Amino acid sequence: MNTHLCEISLTVNGEPVRAQVAARRSLVDFLREDLGLTGSHIGCEQGFCGACTIRVDGQIVRGCLMLAVQCEGAQVETIEGVSDSGEIADLQDAFERRNALQCGYCTPGMLLSAAQLLGRGGVPSRQAIREHLAGNYCRCTGYHAIIDAIEATARARAGEEK
């Protein structure tokens, strides 16, 4: 069986982590099962749904398509980290006002994807927001409210009145 153990050192949400992980362990399994960071979710394990979206060295990745051992020396940020830091507080507030989540299972991934788009600055068009989220599946909302919340956040950050 493929249970070869590797030692890795990385930073998760600003905290140093040193762990022994199976070589086959995915990043999202490592975060959820070894570190108890259950905010990153598993939807398809094939990279299509975006529920496991995680930030590694500033870029969003699919936690199901990356192995934990690939994160040696990396800065890993999860929904727990970006929530605690307050980095996306305005976006979360917009999601709440607009009811841009229902079951909430896609939401951590949706927020991290949206944060990446918002980080580029400016006010993207609704269609640009929709296309940016093309890899994040939401079965509940129909997306309209999510687009509204992201657009409102972009406008507020750009200093526009909505």
Next chain:
Amino acid sequence: MKIADDLPPVLSALDRPNSYIGRSVPRPNMARLMQGRGQFVSDVALPRMAHVAFVRSPYAHARIVAIETGKAKQADGVIAVLTGAELAKVCTPWVGVLSHLKGIKSAPQHAIAVDRVCWCGEAVAAIVAQSRAEAEDAAELVAVEYAELAAVTDPETALDPATLVIHPELGDNLCFERQLDAGEVDAGFAEADAVVETTFLFGRHTGVCLEARAIVADWNRGEQRLTVYQGTQAPHMMQNIFAKHLDLEEHQVRVLTKDVGGSFGIKVHVYADEMATAALSKLLDRPVKFVADRLESFVTDIHARDHRVTAKIGVTKDGRITALEIDDLTGIGPYSVYPRTSAIEANQIVNLVGGPYTCPNYRARTQVVFQNKNVMCQYRAVGHPVACAVTEGLVDLAAREIGMDPVEIRKRNLVADDAYPCASPAGLKFEKLSHHQCLDKIVAMMDYARLRSEQESLRKQGVHRGIGFASFIEVTNPSAAFYGVGGAHITSQDGATVRLDAQGAIQVHSGVTEQGQGAEAVMAQCVATAFGISIDQVRVITGDTDNTPYGGGTWASRAAGIGGEAGWQAGKALRQNVLAIAGIILQAEPASLDISAGVVVDADTGRERISVSDVARVAYYRPDTLPPDFQAELVVTRHYVPKAWPFAFTNGVQASYLEVDVETGFVTLLNHWVIEDCGTVINPQLVDEQIRGGVVQGIGAALFEHCLYDEAGQLLNGNLADYLVPMAAEMPDIAVGHVVSPTSDSELGAKGAGEAGTAGAPGAVMNAINDALAPFDTQVTAMPFTPERILKALGRV
């Protein structure tokens, strides 16, 4: 607590100074979900917890000759390997039939297949190990010898004498059949100036909840109790079922449901692998966890629709519909799903076709046949998307045949808004619907005349846009008529217990469940308003059979209309009890007092007299100051079940505006509008978001979603790469408006809103595509409307 300001409040007759009814109050559970602090069953980890993986059949139909488990038992981390026969000793089989569905039949289904597998994906062995990965490793070491049998995979030939009978003891492959003949159908067709007939196909599809089905079962031998953490819509129903099939009393079973990552009807049924997980926990005396992976979800989560409906409409030159006739055929799985059965969708189609219209002449037949494919059962809007698309497709065909505008033919045939109460030809009873108001409103909202002129000018440039309408009715707030009368232990009533704590805040325990639709917010709104307290002083607890009133949970759009009314009544009763205590303290008549924003006030002047927290303090800590013959009661339970009507029907209309690229067959959705009438709107924002989410699920059925099987019964696209779901880039913005016709069955007057979006969207999109294709004198009637199917209709491939 903030009040969302994105949507204007809807005024309601129930407005009080501190009313939350009709206001867009944010849901209390959103912050933790956004912070990654949800509590999904997938996240649950218990001491000594083991994980189960299943060996699943690669064949659609086969005899199990032998199962060799020796190697798997020796594998790293493996705790136990069990087959169907071993599990059958602790978990009895079930049969998915109900007595009110006359003639329905099915065969016993086991938690794990015994001797024979009947669909590709049915479990044949369970491996319990220290981790899911180790269980999956060991599953590969289980050797199963199969003798393949002929697979029954075409509904059209399922009843032919030459076709193998899946369950010989049943005599044939017919699960259920129903016929209806109302009015004078033959005379109706005879008086028609035009009769149009066509066949509609509805693709098999499924719910694709983002969180797959998940369960942790924990049998505690010391307590002789089974605690089940389960992502389910109906905890009390599952309590009954676990007890019944694991030889326990209901009080020995506790079902806990916290956050559920999507359900939509998928998580309201009994699944063999979940029953197996509970049985394994009982056998092994330890917690066992099962989380379906995405591939398992596709081959085991219930599928739905998969109907072939041949349909006919008669119409006069002046647009009067004279007769409707349908013949429906649906191929379910090898078993009728327990306990709700797999015949409800077909039964609903017979009930619902023609429902919005006055035509009294209606004939219908449905046949439900067994197949060696994954099971089918009730999924969001059960039967409505099929019935609506058939009806609305026929109406548009009739309009085109006589050269009438689709809005005009609807105006001439929809039941008049002042005709209620009335009944449909199928016997559905309507208390108060508003088809004409809804149609007028959507025509104005979408600026129909402008769209028609835009469509005409674009056609001249070779751009083909279409406008499609779908009027619909929707079953909500079901009474016992749905399941209880058929013998199912599924309750239609629901309860709410409200408790005033010692600081004057309120806890509500409710039997409905939260799936993200906002049931907890709605419950808090109802209780806060009825009692007279700020909503941030109300905490709602759901999803715990030990600690909530016995209730049905969430299905058939019942949580707000039924659960909310129970909360409303409980809040009112607690208010009376608090006023009784306050009356003693203040030496005042309770009837002269009121509660506003958590303070007891004089009812006539609003003058503040004593805070609710002070009343609670006296009742709990200084009962000695109250009269000796008085007992304060600060916990109240109230229940509610709809009584006057079997169902609270809602209604509405949807419209789609889209563009068909006649070179590629691609459809671009441009706009979608919905006007719906769910009675009193408790929370406008939540209602609108239910509608929008439902519409997009309906669009998925119309354009993308299809569980494709080959002749051998193999699912060809059981993953998210090949099974297409609606994603953000392809979806339109969706405008939602309301007409309000409250039900008089409850004080709140709220009907359900969870399924109307899904009910109407496929029909609206289909009609819009066919409107766009009209210049080519062709049409599509087989969902999903893929580019290939559209190009075929255009004769281009």
